[in-house]
Amino acid sequence: MKIRTTLFVLVVLLLVMSVLPVVPAEVEAAYTVTLKVDAIDCHNIKVSGQAYFSEGQIKKISIVLQDSMNHPIKTVDVTVNPYVYTFKDLNYNQTYKITTHCFLENSEVGHFESETITRKTPLEPVLAGSLSNITSSSVMLTTKVTVNSNVLKTVGYRVRRVSDNALVTSKVIMTNVSTGGTRSDTITGLMPNTSYNAYVYLETQLGWKKEFGPYNFKTKIPMITTIPTKSPTATPKPTSTPTPKPSPTSTPTPSPTPTVGPTATPKATATPKPTTTVTTTQSTTAVTSPVETTEPAANTPTPESTTTTNTTAAPVETTVPVETTVPSSTQTQQTTPEPTQPQGNDNGEFPWTVLIVALVAIAGIGFGVGGALMIVARKKKS
Secondary structure, three states, X not given: OHHHHHHHHHHHHHHXXXXXXXXXXXXXXXXXXXXXXXXXXOOOXXXXXXXXXXXXXXXXXXXXXXXXXXXXXXXXXXXXOOEEEEEOOOOOOOEEEEEEEEEEOOOOOOEEXXXXXXXXOOOOOEEEEEEEOOOOXXXXXXXXXXXXXXXXXXXXXXXEXXXXXXXXXXXXXXXXXXXXXXXXXXXXXXXXXXXXXXXXXXXXXXXXXXXXXXXXXXXXXXXXXXXXXXXXXXXXXXXXXXXXXXXXXXXXXXXXXXXXXXXXXXXXXXXXXXXXXXXXXXXXXXXXXXXXEEOOOOOOOOOEEEEEOOOOOEEEEEEEEEEEEOOOOOOOOXXXXXXXXXXXXXXXXXOHHXXXXXXXXXXXXXXXXHHHHHHHHHHHHO
């Protein structure tokens, strides 16, 4: 009897328990969701966090990005816990709100969310390049960096040739830059008289990149810096300038033989006195024909006196004083100057005109003699 009563009570309890609603177990207060911002730049925000729940309770973890007016921009579901995610391609100088939501397998419990973090993206960093000290093979590039609250992973430069856009050289000049500054670098190994484009570039710690430029320049033409040494030159000695002589024409005309005046009769005196006889000689001179006048003197020949006339042909009257000294004990001697022989021109050329005239004269004489002989022969025959 007692056994039956006990079984009946157990069945009733089971029926009651199946009808009554199930009350969910309370979640411990230590279960929560964390969120933090690890890095931020002008176009990216990197966040990380963790959902602290028992294994098997988490259904999914979602990160929600909103603008300053709480309008959803992007929602991302992460599959790992703890989680890390970077929101990219954001606008610079804009405010964003970020919240993490953790959904549990038991939908009746609902979900948990982290606190909302508000961040504003900074302005873009800026690089400014300038060129100086351009030579035939190098140039100095100065880069000014303005970070604008960004952290720059690298700052560098590239140089490309203008003709074919080929990359000539590149170099990273700064790393982990969190403050602004200026850096100068000398770029070497360039070709002379060649045009180049220089660029400066940066990359933030979250991977945003930008290039600035081009800064165009042209290398110089190399100059010869070695000057050959010359041996000292001796000072030339001054030389006398020869007096130019008048040049006669190619066909010189011989001057007539000068006429020597009569010799004065010596007086019977102990001391001989020189007697001067003036003889007037008139000759016709052609253009550039020299006129020679000879002055004889007693006992010694007098040198020839030559006068050159370069004007239009005209009769020239020359008065030549002839001084003759006759000593009492000797006879007067007269010297007849030799006629001047025709010469070639001063240029050393052969006097072809004189030769032709002479040949014509000889031929004329020959014809004359031949004609005379023929006449004599005919007379003898007759």
